Amino acid sequence: MKPSDQISPLCGAVIVVSLLRKVFQHVLDSPNQATGFWDSHYKLLKLMSTYGELLKSTCTMRALYSDPLTLNFHLTFCALEVSLYEAAINKCEQEGLSPLISAESKKQILVSALKIASTLRTTWVTQKPLVCHET
Secondary structure, eight states: OGGGGGGOOHHHHHHHHHHHHHEEEEEHGGGGGGSSHHHHHHHHHHHHHHHHHHHHHTTOHHHHHHHHHHHHHHHHHHHHHHHHHHHHHHHHHHHHHOHHHHHHHHHHHHHHHHHHHHEEEEEEEEHHHHHHHHO
């Protein structure tokens, strides 16, 4: 991807808000959804993957340190991944499916949680001197 192909932080935020609405609706509907859950789940996973690649070019470490909007939509995107995979785990339990089926979702939750934790840790380390001097 060329630098000219990067999206703006505002565009990234709009994309994440759009995904947020879709994921939350999916999560809210999942307990009552007798059919079609897995179709919509995998459709959302594909959409998240597509937009995740697009957002990745904007979420450089430098941008995460210097732009609060980029940091916000990056963390929100990771949290949406956690919510989406949690819905899959809950649906597996609700339907009595094998724990092996939910193993991949558990693995992906861990990956997303580690992304959040490492982003917060590295951002805090660089911002801590600024925060401590302002108080």
